[in-house]
Amino acid sequence: MPSRALFHGKRQVHWWNSEIAALRKTAIAARRAYQRAGRRTVVPSREPENEVYKKAKRELKIAIKNAQEECWRELCRSVENDPWIVPYKLVTKRLGRRAPDLDSDMVARVARGLFPESPSISWDHVPIVLQQPSVIVDLSLLLADSPLVPPVTMQEVKAAVDRLPSKKVPGPDHIPNEIIKLAFPKFPDVFVECYNRCLNTGTFPARWKRAKLVLLYKGQGKALDQPSSYRPLMAVAHNAELVEELVNLTLVDVIAWMTENGLRLTPDKTESVVLTNKKKYRDPNLIIQGCRIPVKRAIRYLGIRLDTRLSYVEHTTTVAAGARKAGAALGRLMPNIGGPTQSKRRLLMSVVMSRLLYGAEIWAEPVLSLLRTCNTLLQAQRCAALRVARCYRTVSDMASLVLAKMPPASLKKIHIWPLT
Secondary structure, three states, X not given: OXXXXXXXOOOOOOOOOHHHHHHHHHHHHHHHHHHHHHOOOOOOOOHHHHHHHHHHHHHHHHHHHHHHHHHHHHHHHHOOOOOOOHHHHHHHHHHOOOOOOOOHHHHXXXXXXXXXXXXXXXXXXXXXXXXXXXXXXXXXXXXXHOOOOOOOOHHHHHHHHHOOOOOOOOOOOOOOHHHXXXXXXXXXXXXXXXXXXXXXXXXOOHHHHOEXXXXXXXXXXXXXXXXXXXXXXXXXXXXXXXXXXXXXXXXXXXXXXXXXXXXXXXXXXXXXXXXXXXXXXXXXXXXXXOEEEOEEOEEEEOOEEEEOOOOOHHHHHHHHHHHHHHHXXXXXXXXXXXXXXXXXXXXHHHHHHHHHOOOXXXXXXXXXXXXXXXXXXXXXXXXXXXXXXXXXXXXXXXXHHHHHOOOOHHHHHHHHHHHO
């Protein structure tokens, strides 16, 4: 029987204070007195207890509302001194996508699609060097005479340890890079001997091969049962990364040898798009390794959506929706009365411009030729300009941009595109 999880209590909300705690305690006591009065048959009515309970409950609600409003006003005031840390993170975390609920079978199928099993390869024979023709030798005979990989030196291990980044998530062994950096100066010979033994014997510890897998859902209406709908993040043991760093040159040769002997693709993650100006065309039937490659009207490549006609209409619609969502979240920090100054408002709303103009060097020319796409970008930019200039929502697009000192996105694209 599984052990019962420990209950650590709820986390205290940021607007909680001692006054609210005292009022809550009073309200609970009044409610219990009101409930006990109902169980007494000799008491004809519970009106006095009911009035006391209602008054205590009303005072508690008013205190909670006032505390929440005061905390939010304080948060808006803090944007003036701290625009990018607490307030920015508080509102932008709402922009993230929630991970869908997946059962163990679904996770296993997605993981198998993202990391397919490689064909069985005999590692008893490997080429010494990449030559034409390749010379195949027995690995056991080669190891008997001299090591396959030259031994690493103390300086190489120290340089590799110094290059390890800090504040990284540890793997399943729970050993962060900071511990490795502290342990190496104390026991340098142990590290060098361990890694040389792994290289000389051709052994990679099994526990270093394990990794923690996190699946990030890409969203945008993608199917939950398709591996291409997820972006995998893996945290492996940092000792394994250190060994790979030491044998980087050898790994390059091994990868080249594996490429010459065949590389297995992952067709489950492959999509295609037909680039044509024809109004009517037939989708090609693409099959790779027995898997049919779907043909989409638009695919995402390096953050830009490529459609069939390369008009970038769908890309403009997508980035405009994301920019409006970011502007609405950041606008909560910018009330028309009070809040940060206009300079800080423009600084925060630069996030909207960054989202709108991402990759503008690629799609600026076709987008500028369509009035519809320019208006789509202008509508998203107007949401930000209204909050920067403290305008009413009835102010027109161009007037709000002039008051906010924000040039239209179409003009910024004209400025960016010819320079590249």
